[in-house]
Amino acid sequence: MRTVPALLTAAVLATACAPSTQGPAAAPAPAPSASQDAAFDLAALVAAAKAEGSVTVYDSSGDIEDVAKAFTAKYGIQMEGVKSDSPETAEKMIREHAAGNVTIDATMYEDGGVLVGQLLPQQIVHTWIPGDLAKDIPPENQNPLMALAKATIFAYNTKLSPDGCPAKNVWDLTEPEWRGKVVMQDPLGKPTVLSFFTQLDAHGNQALEQAYQARYGKPLETKEKSAAYEWIKRLSANQPVLTGSDEDISGAVGAPTAKDSKIGFMSISKFRNNEEKGYTQAACTGMQPFAGFSYPKYAAIATKSKHPNAAKLFVHFIMTEEGVKHEIAEGGVSGNSTVKPLVVPEGLKDWKSELFHTDSAKLLADFQNRQVVSDFWRINHG
Template identity: 45%
Template sequence: MNRNAVFFAALATATIGSLALVAPAVADDDASLDALVNAAKSERPITVYDSTGKIVEVAKNFSAKYGLKATGMKVSANSQLEMIIRETQSNNVQGDVVLITDAPAALAQLLPDKFVKNYLPADMITKIPKQFQNPLAISTNANVWAYNTEAYHKCPIANIWELTEPKWKGKVAIIDPLTKGNYTDWFNQLEAHGSDALAAAYKAHFGKSLETNEKSAAAAWIKALAQNAPLATDSDDRISEAVGAPGQKEPFIGLLSSAKFRDNKDKGYKLGICTTLDPWVGWNYIKLGLIATKSQSPNTAKLFIHYILTEEGIAPQMKDGKLPTNIEIKMPEDEPSGLMKVAEKLEAYDSSTGLDDFNRREEWQDFWRVNYSK
């Protein structure tokens, strides 16, 4: 069994209560690839929305393989939501396939109101773990704690609570939780599923049990981090530079997408994952693959969903550390971050609180805003 399969086997214990609200995946038992291709030939070209620029390459590869026209468009998750809703309401669908990392918003807004629909190819049922079928997740994406390997011979922190101490005041870089929903989702995931681990990490580091007036160990840690004046920015590019740029005497510790480790080759940066960090080296979230309900090219859209679930289809994104949900696909050996070596040390996204993640976003934003110190 490859590392990918082992990792997802570990995730299988996560509950999926919120997913029960989603209609079962559509699997066309009699719709072979040849049948889809033939049906798609009479349809108009499709457009695929994704939050990564790699979708342009993926769409071109798809077009070349099947002789069908697909255009990949990089669109942020927030913009995808607005565009999908408005396009459907105006009966002018432009985005036929939606690859979206904002799973809570899809669960709360897109699927219940039937702006999009779920589709799982029949031949993928045994390859995609059940927790990623309803709705269909094509990959898990990771944010990891990183350090500068030129300035430090190993990660300078061993426990996540160290980030709240005076030594690291003003020297931690993260995405501003007020600008990106999956960061407040992470806060909610920490409280719902990670508070015990955070409390244990506190005791391991400080030698005493956590005493707090906050309602959870997670809230106590988030508050302490916010009060330690982290650099809260709007892009992983700024975090990558703050952490990994060479020639620094006191570089930042940062939480950033595993995709940014390509900067080591492209920009000469010195990024390294904090592989021994307690209790987690980072966290992951899922990317859903959905079809616009009013798409005028449903067969081409289905064919694209099948394609993105294959090694050939997802390969350009695997180079950025995106872990496919198809357990038969192995990560490339030259993936820049080395994520697979620590994949089991990531805090895994638990969809059972997906709707709660969405509903509490404003609450967590307010909590961060009140406690944040510049």
């Protein structure tokens, strides 16, 4: 089982174990606002970045390698893109900051809770908005700066279920017929799934209650704190198969050798396996009350970066279609409203209405409540 690195565990325990009703004095300091140059000059930034010579960016997706190639080709500045899970990236940036020996100049970071609860308040990183693009970035995407949003989708095998997704409602997945047949990443090692759980409790309870009423014909009755916690309890107790990678999920669900119908809870990017590997998988479109969830990926710059201008130029690049297309080519949306989605995964008809969406204003609460929901999952899955 993958676990959160020690430094992050200590930080989470120090804040998240406290009840969500705690007073302001017990909460982490608020994250500073994103900065913006008073007078932005792209040509001057390019020149300054070239003088620095290189830039290194960590990202949880291997797509960063393609971004790096495009960045280097465009500007002649050597960019190294490194694939690294969010917890490992955070721990490395914390250690480098403390030692004053920073090698990671910027990060594409998907764990918003740790970003606003630790990295930004402790000034390990900061976010910066390109002045010439500010008008194209909606206010809700500016603090912290959301570079793009990806999604985790409920998916099924179209060959084994030719009439459509065999699960029509998220509560179906808590029923005996789906015991041991939901395949997903272990939430204890996947920050975006933990955030999904806490966000559900923050602003998804009404939708879950309505879906329950539609499924069972009666109102939900629960001894748990909310509909979200009741659904999490039932899902975890139904013994989902936990993996360490979305690739494993995709293989279990959509591979040509698959014999049993399963529901996968996997990254939007794995739909590429249909073309590359001959898989037969599609999104559970129409599933009530959502077919999955979207989560932001934020762009942040190391405060002690030795290549601050090159890092800023990278942020500018990723906020344009030319840069972000390498990250959203298999599904996703840019934080820049003028950049249109390039592709929608098979079966998912509408990104906005069919997904549950992360609210960036609730990221600090995600951080504070993470240990609570982690323990709740662990107890019920055990």
